[in-house]
Amino acid sequence: MLAVHFGAGNIGRGFIGSLLSQSGYNVVFVDVNEKIVQALQQKGQYEVIIAGETTETQVVRSVSALHSQHQQNEIIDQIARADLVTTAVGPNILPLISQTIAEGLKKRLTDRPVHIIACENMIGGSEHLKTYVWEHLSEQEQTSLEDKCGFLNCAVDRIVPNQTHEDPLTVVVEPFFEWVIETKEVIGNIPHIIGAHFVDDLQPYIERKLFTVNTGHALVAYLGYRKKYETIRQAMEDQDILADVTNALRESGRVLVHQYGWNEAEHQAYIEKIVQRFINPSMTDEVTRVARSPIRKLGPNDRLIRPALKYYECFGEVPASLTKGIAALLLFDYEGDAEAVQLQQTIKESGVEGALEKYAKLPSNHPIVVEVKKQMLYM
Numbered sequence: 001m002l003a004v005h006f007g008a009g010n011i012g013r014g015f016i017g018s019l020l021s022q023s024g025y026n027v028v029f030v031d032v033n034e035k036i037v038q039a040l041q042q043k044g045q046y047e048v049i050i051a052g053e054t055t056e057t058q059v060v061r062s063v064s065a066l067h068s069q070h071q072q073n074e075i076i077d078q079i080a081r082a083d084l085v086t087t088a089v090g091p092n093i094l095p096l097i098s099q100t101i102a103e104g105l106k107k108r109l110t111d112r113p114v115h116i117i118a119c120e121n122m123i124g125g126s127e128h129l130k131t132y133v134w135e136h137l138s139e140q141e142q143t144s145l146e147d148k149c150g151f152l153n154c155a156v157d158r159i160v161p162n163q164t165h166e167d168p169l170t171v172v173v174e175p176f177f178e179w180v181i182e183t184k185e186v187i188g189n190i191p192h193i194i195g196a197h198f199v200d201d202l203q204p205y206i207e208r209k210l211f212t213v214n215t216g217h218a219l220v221a222y223l224g225y226r227k228k229y230e231t232i233r234q235a236m237e238d239q240d241i242l243a244d245v246t247n248a249l250r251e252s253g254r255v256l257v258h259q260y261g262w263n264e265a266e267h268q269a270y271i272e273k274i275v276q277r278f279i280n281p282s283m284t285d286e287v288t289r290v291a292r293s294p295i296r297k298l299g300p301n302d303r304l305i306r307p308a309l310k311y312y313e314c315f316g317e318v319p320a321s322l323t324k325g326i327a328a329l330l331l332f333d334y335e336g337d338a339e340a341v342q343l344q345q346t347i348k349e350s351g352v353e354g355a356l357e358k359y360a361k362l363p364s365n366h367p368i369v370v371e372v373k374k375q376m377l378y379m
């Protein structure tokens with residue numbers, strides 16, 4: 001079995017590539033990072049260090065790599081033969097790799113179906129990717145590929161921080177992982193992926209994951225940045241931040257239980273486990289990594305705005321802690337993050353209302369906007 005995976009970064013190597021290799025796939029990574037591509041080509045394997053109460057090292061074998069820009073023809077040939085195409089490049093990069101995927105699909109030399117799974121932190125990631133890929137195909141090509149390519153939405157959960165190991169390929173990960181894949185668009189057999197959880201309807205799972213793990217993590221990061229903490233663990237040791245995060249997860253949890261009927265006690269246990277994962281003493285995770293790309297995180301369907309809006313819609317109240325998280329995001333002025341710089345520029349030019357209207361699609365008189373502005377005064 002052959003899998004082509006775009007993005008040999010933290011999640012690519014530390015989660016998706018590792019699981020696919022364990023499941024028996026030859027994994028061809030595609031990346032723009034010359035150093036990583038060369039090292040994968042030379043070694044054909046790498047180590048994943050699972051850092052929990054004890055440390056375990058797994059060797060991921062049967063891997064190779066191609067350069068996303070310099071080896072286009074080779075990538076297209078691999079996609080033409082692949083059983084699986086996966087991505088973990090970040091939502092903003094999906095449009096940039098879509099033409100290559102389209103060219104590979106056009107050259108399918110086999111009638112075997114191919115499944116394409118975008119492993120990004122977003123709702124409908126694979127569906128979005130399909131839209132971008134389809135833009136590069138004629139109507140006739142789209143029709144002929146429709147019953148050969150299944151784009152499967154998924155939710156991926158594993159905390160993989162930035163890596164500091166001497167070997168550029170070695171990746172330290174937390175023990176926990178969850179890969180939930182929707183079966184709606186499966187063509188033929190469900191792909192063989194050890195450890196993945198297949199479900200008919202992803203919506204409850206992706207929302208539970210994004211609006212618990214990612215909502216909580218974003219809050220720790222933005223509040224932690226305000227207080228000048230460098231790591232997530234340091235921020236979690238601050239009792240005020242811990243209380244805000246716990247309360248924000250109570251707010252988003254109330255929405256999730258209301259909307260999807262998750263069992264309340266089980267959801268509380270899910271929250272508690274996640275809070276423990278943020279504290280993991282065996283890993284160092286930087287506040288600026290978790291806070292990265294604030295404009296993406298301010299999106300109407302993303303981890304802060306959507307649960308805050310849903311809370312307001314469902315219960316007629318403005319959620320105090322989620323809005324505090326939004327306020328802290330708007331104050332994230334880290335110069336090493338291009339989106340943070342752009343966001344600060346927008347706020348300077350159009351004010352907080354302008355930024356919330358532009359990126360979160362919230363009208364300036366919305367009660368959430370009013371509350372966010374108020375919260376910003378106290379930070």
Ligand SMILES: NC(=O)C1=CN([C@@H]2O[C@H](COP(=O)(O)OP(=O)(O)OC[C@H]3O[C@@H](n4cnc5c(N)ncnc54)[C@H](O)[C@@H]3O)[C@@H](O)[C@H]2O)C=CC1
Binds near residue numbers: 006007012088157159
């Ligand atoms: N790190 C984590 O803990 C988690 C990350 N995610 C999601 O996984 C995705 C990737 O995140 P990370 O692995 O953390 O980021 P990362 O920055 O470590 O990896 C992204 C990789 O994509 C590569 N890339 C960029 N442009 C490319 C292109 N045109 N073609 C091929 N490769 C390209 C980069 O060089 C990099 O190696 C994101 O959507 C993120 O939200 C999801 C769950 C957990």
Ligand SMILES: O=P(O)(O)OC[C@H]1O[C@](O)(CO)[C@@H](O)[C@@H]1O
Binds near residue numbers: 157158214
């Ligand atoms: O690019 P994003 O959305 O910040 O993705 C990384 C996030 O996903 C997580 O892994 C949670 O699954 C966190 O480590 C991190 O906050």
